[in-house]
Amino acid sequence: MKVHLKTLGCRLNEAELETWAQAFQKSGHAITKQAEDAQLIVLNSCAVTQDAARKSRQLVRRIHRDNPQAKLVVSGCYATLNTDEVAALMGVDLVVSNKDKDQLVEKTLTELDMDTMPTMSTEPGETSLFTRGRQRAFVKVQDGCRYRCTFCIVTVARGEESSRPVAAVIDEINALHQQGITEVILTGVHLGGYGSDLGNNLSDLIKAILAETEIPRLRLGSLEPWELPDDFFTLFANPRLMPHLHLPLQSGADSVLRRMARRCKTEEFAAIVRQLREQIPHFNITTDIIVGFPGETDEEWQTSYDFIKQTGFGHIHIFTYSSREGTKAASLPDQISTGIKKQRSQQLHELALGLKHDFCQLNIGQSFPVLWEGYSEALANGNRRVFGYTPNYLRVAAELDSLTNVENKTLTVRLSRLGEGYMAGEWLA
Numbered sequence: 167m168k169v170h171l172k173t174l175g176c177r178l179n180e181a182e183l184e185t186w187a188q189a190f191q192k193s194g195h196a197i198t199k200q201a202e203d204a205q206l207i208v209l210n211s212c213a214v215t216q217d218a219a220r221k222s223r224q225l226v227r228r229i230h231r232d233n234p235q236a237k238l239v240v241s242g243c244y245a246t247l248n249t250d251e252v253a254a255l256m257g258v259d260l261v262v263s264n265k266d267k268d269q270l271v272e273k274t275l276t277e278l279d280m281d282t283m284p285t286m287s288t289e290p291g292e293t294s295l296f297t298r299g300r301q302r303a304f305v306k307v308q309d310g311c312r313y314r315c316t317f318c319i320v321t322v323a324r325g326e327e328s329s330r331p332v333a334a335v336i337d338e339i340n341a342l343h344q345q346g347i348t349e350v351i352l353t354g355v356h357l358g359g360y361g362s363d364l365g366n367n368l369s370d371l372i373k374a375i376l377a378e379t380e381i382p383r384l385r386l387g388s389l390e391p392w393e394l395p396d397d398f399f400t401l402f403a404n405p406r407l408m409p410h411l412h413l414p415l416q417s418g419a420d421s422v423l424r425r426m427a428r429r430c431k432t433e434e435f436a437a438i439v440r441q442l443r444e445q446i447p448h449f450n451i452t453t454d455i456i457v458g459f460p461g462e463t464d465e466e467w468q469t470s471y472d473f474i475k476q477t478g479f480g481h482i483h484i485f486t487y488s489s490r491e492g493t494k495a496a497s498l499p500d501q502i503s504t505g506i507k508k509q510r511s512q513q514l515h516e517l518a519l520g521l522k523h524d525f526c527q528l529n530i531g532q533s534f535p536v537l538w539e540g541y542s543e544a545l546a547n548g549n550r551r552v553f554g555y556t557p558n559y560l561r562v563a564a565e566l567d568s569l570t571n572v573e574n575k576t577l578t579v580r581l582s583r584l585g586e587g588y589m590a591g592e593w594l595a
């Protein structure tokens with residue numbers, strides 16, 4: 167899909183455009199400078215003055231007039247302050263308020279049903295699951311992959327595995343910590359392959375980071391659910407290693423997994439999940455699923471659906487299969503029709519929502535240290551609603567007076583109920 171990004175207003179708006187461009191590209195989409203070529207147009211609007219708001223409004227109208235076929239997403243200050251007005255403008259398909267800007271790409275692809283295959287299975291976790299911010303940073307520790315999953319272009323595009331030396335990773339994390347970063351997410355094209363070229367492994371890297379840095383929170387990015395080192399699970403006993411893993415399952419039917427050339431079948435996946443949950447209460451497991459892989463029969467789909475339901479996930483990133491030139495899967499017979507793919511995707515979206523809800527419910531009543539972010543919303547009583555994440559990556563909101571600053575601090579709350587897109591937390595005295 168071709169995406170055109172446009173902005174009005176400040177430097178921050180421009181910087182966000184850059185971040186979205188990268189995320190769209192990583193999700194397999196192309197950025198175009200020509201609005202008339204695009205299937206999707208994203209406008210980052212501005213409302214700093216009356217004039218800017220007027221220009222934003224005019225621009226929405228012009229964009230739609232010039233390319234009425236394209237889906238149109240509007241974000242930014244004007245869209246946040248006048249959500250209903252913008253949503254009612256002709257041609258606007260989705261409004262993303264400033265508080266959801268970090269998830270704009272994911273929201274757009276999911277809500278407008280435009281999610282296509284990622285370039286590699288590990289990417290969605292990095293690009294859309296985790297929010298980057300002044301307290302959280304990604305550290306890439308590895309590149310390349312030696313596997314050949316049939317839907318993945320990475321072995322063609324990225325080549326052999328190569329890992330950064332432990333010392334270099336530690337230096338980077340120490341420098342980030344000094345700059346005020348509190349949480350680091352380790353990422354790689356095939357993170358589990360870390361060290362295959364150095365004679366060590368991911369456990370060795372994690373142990374060294376925990377020993378030689380004082381970074382308060384260490385989190386792992388998307389991780390293929392196989393070849394995990396023997397002592398890997400024991401590492402989570404250290405509370406600095408966050409109890410959350412994004413393990414791409416891709417399908418819950420072994421016959422489909424075989425056609426995908428995945429190295430982890432459902433039984434092994436279930437064993438990993440069991441072990442993590444037994445060891446660490448409230449461990450959050452999230453995943454990626456591809457629906458409509460070539461040849462996926464009704465029976466396979468049902469098997470997959472049942473396995474996903476039985477396993478339970480805190481979040482599922484759903485991709486509708488689309489064939490990518492250069493991959494083995496593109497030449498597989500029995501490609502699935504768009505109608506069936508849509509139907510399965512919708513079914514899975516509903517299941518995913520229910521499973522997320524179940525996981526959130528499980529956490530109600532628990533107390534967690536939350537890393538608070540800078541973003542807040544004003545409340546009618548003069549207080550603010552502040553946001554942050556628990557160790558197991560639940561988004562939490564809590565009410566705070568307007569004078570106290572909790573940004574980048576870790577303070578504990580008790581989760582009391584489910585809110586809209588967050589869990590409500592109550593401060594512990």
Ligand code: SF4
Nearest residue numbers: 287311313314315318
């Ligand atoms: S493990 Fe498979 S999906 Fe993941 S990067 Fe390697 S080839 Fe791609």
